[in-house]
Amino acid sequence: MIEVTQQTRSGWCVVEVRGRADAEAADRLEETLRAALEGHPKVAADFSALDYISSAGIRAVLQAARAAEGRGAEFAVCSLSAPVRKVFDTSGLHHVLKIHGELPC
Amino acid sequence: MLTMLEEIVLLAVDEQTGHLRSTRQFGTAYALVGAVFFDLALLRKIDTDTEAIRIIDTSPTGNATLDRILAGMAARPQLTTVREWIEEIFHGRQDLEGEALASLIRHGILRHEKSKLLWIIDVERFPVADSQRQRLVTLRLRDAVLSDGIPDTRDIMLVSLAEPCGLLGYALTEAQIAARRQRIETLSNLETISRKVTAAIAGLDATMRQAMAKIV
Numbered sequence: 367m368i369e370v371t372q373q374t375r376s377g378w379c380v381v382e383v384r385g386r387a388d389a390e391a392a393d394r395l396e397e398t399l400r401a402a403l404e405g406h407p408k409v410a411a412d413f414s415a416l417d418y419i420s421s422a423g424i425r426a427v428l429q430a431a432r433a434a435e436g437r438g439a440e441f442a443v444c445s446l447s448a449p450v451r452k453v454f455d456t457s458g459l460h461h462v463l464k465i466h467g468e469l470p471c
Numbered sequence: 472m473l474t475m476l477e478e479i480v481l482l483a484v485d486e487q488t489g490h491l492r493s494t495r496q497f498g499t500a501y502a503l504v505g506a507v508f509f510d511l512a513l514l515r516k517i518d519t520d521t522e523a524i525r526i527i528d529t530s531p532t533g534n535a536t537l538d539r540i541l542a543g544m545a546a547r548p549q550l551t552t553v554r555e556w557i558e559e560i561f562h563g564r565q566d567l568e569g570e571a572l573a574s575l576i577r578h579g580i581l582r583h584e585k586s587k588l589l590w591i592i593d594v595e596r597f598p599v600a601d602s603q604r605q606r607l608v609t610l611r612l613r614d615a616v617l618s619d620g621i622p623d624t625r626d627i628m629l630v631s632l633a634e635p636c637g638l639l640g641y642a643l644t645e646a647q648i649a650a651r652r653q654r655i656e657t658l659s660n661l662e663t664i665s666r667k668v669t670a671a672i673a674g675l676d677a678t679m680r681q682a683m684a685k686i687v
Contacts, residue, residue, distance in 0.1 A: 458660045
């Protein structure tokens with residue numbers, strides 16, 4: 367289960383995701399990020415309060431990033447929580463995603 | 472839409488001869504188990520994290536192979552890691568390749584031919600009846616490796632399964648594979664299932680090397 371909030375700051379649409387991004391939440395996560403990308407040229411996914419991400423959650427983030435590429439939009443994944451950072455490091459996601467230590471705005 | 476298992480087996484069929492080709496027999500057997508897990512993950516029946524595998528939904532998929540594996544997993548809750556399940560299905564000697572071939576024949580994508588070699592030995596061939604399907608899988612594999620963008624989920628899975636099967640060489644030249652080695656490794660590393668398939672193959676290789684050293 368995830369909770370999502372969205373706000374616009376300094377030209378960035380910041381999507382804060384809380385909770386567990388697993389198979390049950392993956393579709394909602396991808397849809398939320400894609401919807402944000404449709405309305406904004408710059409989207410930051412704030413994962414500071416994301417406690418857990420599974421393979422299904424990672425696929426959702428990757429497909430949102432793919433959608434951003436297709437639109438020529440900027441998509442950054444920011445402020446990873448410790449457990450999520452561990453998963454990202456294991457998967458080598460820094461090779462394919464823009465990962466920021468802090469929010470860009 | 473074909474399953475990941477069917478796509479990998481289709482990729483392994485030599486379009487000219489109808490024979491199955493693979494340069495890494497055990498690698499292929501492990502990768503086919505990985506393909507089944509990817510199919511179950513795409514259908515939201517299972518999910519994985521860096522180690523564990525979790526069953527989300529045991530309702531039937533309509534695919535006999537996937538349903539049999541899913542039911543088997545539901546009946547063994549004591550096995551919880553991706554690695555344990557890869558080994559369990561691998562050592563169960565399930566004929567995943569044969570089931571995928573049968574399905575591809577039913578779909579009219581392959582034909583089944585039997586002949587005799589030296590009038591005695593049965594030889595099976597699976598000539599391609601619908602070459603467009605195989606060409607599409609090959610093209611997706613090439614694009615995923617040669618482009619710099621983020622591939623579709625299924626194409627990431629395809630690369631990460633084709634690599635341990637030794638099937639990349641049927642879609643790409645040796646020079647292309649060498650030039651894109653980092654990209655292939657990056658895509659293959661993204662998914663827990665393919666990381667564990669690679670680890671299982673490495674473990675088997677090490678065991679076989681130790682066994683050979685004892686014999687010699």
